[in-house]
Amino acid sequence: MLIAGVADAPTVVLVHGSMDRSTGLARLSRRLESDYRVVRYDRRGYGRSREVGAPFTVQAHIDDLCNVIECHGGDGSIDVIGHSFGGNVALGATARLGATRVRTVTVYEPPLSWTPDWPGGSAHLSADAPENSAEAFMRRLIGDARWERLPSRTRAERVAEGPVLVAELGDLRSRAPWDPAAITVPVLTLAGSRGRDHHRAAVRTIAEWIDGAETTEVEGAHHFGPNTHPGEVAALWRDFVARRG
Numbered sequence: 001m002l003i004a005g006v007a008d009a010p011t012v013v014l015v016h017g018s019m020d021r022s023t024g025l026a027r028l029s030r031r032l033e034s035d036y037r038v039v040r041y042d043r044r045g046y047g048r049s050r051e052v053g054a055p056f057t058v059q060a061h062i063d064d065l066c067n068v069i070e071c072h073g074g075d076g077s078i079d080v081i082g083h084s085f086g087g088n089v090a091l092g093a094t095a096r097l098g099a100t101r102v103r104t105v106t107v108y109e110p111p112l113s114w115t116p117d118w119p120g121g122s123a124h125l126s127a128d129a130p131e132n133s134a135e136a137f138m139r140r141l142i143g144d145a146r147w148e149r150l151p152s153r154t155r156a157e158r159v160a161e162g163p164v165l166v167a168e169l170g171d172l173r174s175r176a177p178w179d180p181a182a183i184t185v186p187v188l189t190l191a192g193s194r195g196r197d198h199h200r201a202a203v204r205t206i207a208e209w210i211d212g213a214e215t216t217e218v219e220g221a222h223h224f225g226p227n228t229h230p231g232e233v234a235a236l237w238r239d240f241v242a243r244r245g
Helices: 022-032 058-072 085-100 130-142 144-149 152-160 162-174 197-209 230-244
Strands: 002-005 011-015 037-040 078-083 102-108 187-192 214-218
Touching: 002 022, 011 022, 011 058, 011 085, 022 037, 022 078, 022 230, 058 078, 058 085, 058 162, 078 085, 085 102, 085 162, 102 197, 102 230, 130 144, 130 152, 130 162, 187 197, 187 230, 197 214, 214 230
Parallel strands: 011 037, 011 078, 078 102, 102 187, 187 214
Antiparallel strands: 002 037
16 A cells, blocks of 8 residues: 655545556656555556455455555545446446445546457456466457566566456456446546557447546557656546546
8 A cells, every 4th residue: 555645635546557566656656645645556457456365356456545545545525536347336336335435536548358248358367377378368459569578576466366367357258347327427548549449439338328427638648658658647537536526
């Protein structure tokens, strides 16, 4: 658990995606710490939470985020920002806790894997060879050249997270993890202008599902916009919270 920023300021919780950890949102955190209390944590099975065991279901991750909010979110309602898979965790926790604990929720390119039109990439994940699945997933995300440049220790750590990846993405594909009708707080959905078509379409779909939700694109960004374009993401989020929060 990492807590930074202004101790008595409003709290924002950042939730990372698959095959990532809280450090993947460090650059975004630094753009918010001047006037917010920012909470980051490694989801179960990843990074510092690697020893937190199964189940690696979406609902287990939602349970964890709800506990983070209750224990570290202060006395009032908080803002939540979720990247990729973490966006579904953020929406699920928001649907469960409601407006008494969550003020706004922002998601960046969360996958809608359970929907009929979603590409079948996660269907190729193998529980029998999770290490191979993890490497293939990372190569698809960051490219072969960047993967090969990673230190051998880093590659080994990511490969060891294969069982988490296979379990959580398989569960996400099996059922809808949250009910749009249960989300009554302001919602912002973000995508990179250079993101994949299905990711960009997904944020528009979520905005259509949730009454009053807003959607916009981060110019020049890909799927890792919160890391590569943290200033732009922070500026869009600040404007949204100022208007809706």
